[in-house]
Amino acid sequence: MEGFLINVLNGLSWGMLLFLISMGLTTVFGVMGVLNFAHGSLFMLGAYISMQLTRWISSFWLGLIFAPIIVAILAIIIERFLLRPVYGRDVSFQLLLTFGVMLFLDDGVRLIWGPAHHLVNPPDVLSGVFPIFDQTYPVYRLFLIAMGPAIGIILWAFFSYSRYGKIIRAAAMDREMAEIIGVRAPILFTAVFAFGAWLAGLGGALAAPHQSVGPAIGEHIIIESFIVVVIGGMGSFPGAFVGALILGLLGSFGATMAPNFQMALPYILLAIVLLTRPRGIFGEES
């Protein structure tokens, strides 16, 4: 029982991190139809920038606020100058472009910060541990578990009730119709891409105190969030939430119960979902 509960906590904390990243990925895909390979690099950049800011101004919170903004600004440049010219083209070119951006950013980060791993301390208020059963559990992980749904609800409210949120949803559903009623797609796309990057950067900044900041930290999480987005249904927030939960728990319980298959579990799940519900659990069947 103890193991079970702690496994749930482990799975939730990883799952919520996945959720934050997947939300950005799924929004960008839903509205723009672009599967962004560089999303993991933006996550990594968020972690590195927040690490750097935390060192300079020694405040985790300011790092958490500014790092995602810096990542979003970079994303605006990427969208405006690189992505925009390929919108009309085949999906594979967009994939390839974001793949190139990913390689560039990953190696660029190594060029700037070197190959060493860096640690970021959580702020004092979150750095404690609390006793649970006969062990301790970090408060920061509970903070992550709470942050996932909190940000999810804020975004859900934004998309459901605010004017801009509704426009984005309308555009996601029918791009041409949105343009007819006067939504300017180019600006909308830039905003959506920046928003997705902001979420990735936020995920990175939140992940920094949870794991070390080093090269290739985005590699593992980006593949898992791809899977989350696909099994949840591309463009679906509830789908991303459920997918992230499933994958998080699959990771923690898989490690305990099926050590030999654990690496394959996410992919097996992916195949099963795609073959039974090709548009994902929450996706609209075409």
Next chain:
Amino acid sequence: MVGLFSKNFFVGFLVLILMALAPFFVTTHWVIILTEIIIMSLFAMSFNLLFGYTGLLSFGQAGFFGVGAYVSALTLTHLSSSFWVCLPVGIVGAMLFALVIGWFCVRLDEIYFAILTLGFGMMLFTLAHNWLSVTGGSDGLTIASMPVLSIFGHKIELFNPKFFYWVSLTVVSLGIIFLRQIVKSPFGLLLTATRENSQRVSFVGQNVRTVRLVAFTIAGSLAGMAGVLFALFNRIASPEMLHWSFSGKAVLMTILGGSSVFLGPAVGTAVFFVLEHFITSYTTNWMIFLGAILVILVLAFPQGVLGTLATFFSKLNGGRNSD
């Protein structure tokens, strides 16, 4: 048409002769680089049968490449030391896997097909990585002694880089000629038709899934063929050869060269390795260059190196000879 064919045939023959003579003019190191280029060319071209001709973006092609590599390594260890056994067994192994996995994958298309193939490829990767007793786990299967290749009683020493180059060139050329026959055949036209308009193909009474499955299986078998050569080339079959990032390499090289031209992927492969060779001599930050090159290519030369050159020359010629 006939004239064009014979010209093509002539020039193709010339290139082949030139390639065959290459080892007499270049250093051993370049023989090795050329060997890797021709093996990987076949891999990229097998991928392009799906991508360029059928319109299916596969991220699991390395899975079949790897199956070819592992099956041939296993054959060499347990079954037979003959090249004539290990090559066909490797190809058939890859073919069977492609047939089964393809049966599932062709149900989906576009991005969903890409992701599903990635999923299956990674399952194969896990199998190779974790099935310690058969695949040797993460260390892979070392090929202790090279297979025996005898032609009319002459034994050919495969560990000699030059001989291995010639054998690879022969095998890869056969593979490419086979591919050429496929894409020029009525079946090849059908493939292109499913890419352009899959509904119309079903209207004329062809089952799109079956057509795609056949293409998937052929592509998988040819990837397996390249995998057999690659395992022999490196004296090892290792799990990395099945990883999705290895599949990504095929995608990359294909688009680098141009997916709309038959030999585009092969030129892309050559460009990729030659660039890598020179850039890594100066810096360890090869990836930053590759990333930048990719971005520039996608933005400025979306048809790839060979595609762009071909268009350029056909424009010079006033649009003639656009094949």
Next chain:
Amino acid sequence: MKKVWSILVTLAFLAFSIGASAVMAADGPVKLGFVYIMSGPFATYGQFAKQGAELAIEEINKAGGINGKKIEAFFEDSAGKPDVGIRVIRKLVYENGVDAVIGLDSSGVASAVAPIMKELKTPLIITHAATPDVTGKNCNRYTFRISLNENQNMKMAAAIAADMKAKTWTTIGPDYSFGHQSWEYFEKYLKEKKPEMGFLPVSEVAFAPMKTTDFSAYITKVMNSKADGVLVSLWGGNLIDFVRQASDMGFFDGKREVLLTLGAATEVLYALKDKMPEGIWVGTRYWFAGNDSPENKSFVDAYKAKYDTYPSYNAHGAYAAIKAFAAAASKAKSSDKEKVVDALTGLSITLPVGKVTIRPEDHQAITDGIWGKTAADPAYPIRVLKPVKNFTGAEITPPVAETGCKME
């Protein structure tokens, strides 16, 4: 289409001219090729190794070189992938014409590369990769290892574990050969010493894929098992993430004995600083404060002066391999590959780590090993080892018969 062909022909000609222009210098400097992981999560190891190598080369070149020839170095990135490792080693040998290859971090790369050295007929000195096979069942004339291997490290771990309170052992390791083999050898050697010791079956121990960044599930699995001793064979970035997360989860609360088999890598200690718990047994291949010999003092001082950091075992490995190569080449009075191989076989040399002998039967270095307990020391920015436990090379090295090596 015709034009496409003519482009191809042009490209092919271009390739020829490039290839033909690469000429090899017949009589120049001594050329050494280095293959380390320079990118990805383990890239710090490559960075330290490169520093160690550059220091050794500077020292030797300043003193007049090897047999009067200066050393020229070529560095390549293996990316930790076997096919890349093979490609760059072939490049080093065939294009750069190196006289020896030094390096290798990953056991997977080492296993793939060692058989190739037979064909390349070039000496390879492994400085980090620990798989027993390359000096065991896959040993060959051209492959040497200057660093401790897994068996030696696990013999020490078992000796320390034998004196501990723990009765049942488990492991957390990377999910690839290195992690699995470490556990196997640990079990084997500890059972030899204490047959009554218990070990969890493989299904209950924890192996984490190398890409893992969240180790909580594995930590929980081990903490909830009935084991009271844990062998941790994670290394590099994995170990940094693990230690950090394990501390928070109360893993190091004193209820279990912990052995970090590669915990005394300065790459890890510099990243963790005071986040590395005190009083934990950690292993290494070399420790900068391990002995007071003049060789060690001069190495550490020079390294510290040049790079403002203490040398890691990987820095030492690269440094040591160059010194060993230089010793062999001057013994052979030539940098001819076959002669150097003969001279390396059975070579004895005093290096910063101590006296090192390359066993002729399997080409494995016999050298003293060291483990220690982590401790805080205000004189150092990182955790240091206090006390240290030294082992002689003879007691930790399995006999040749056990290695499975048949040198042809």
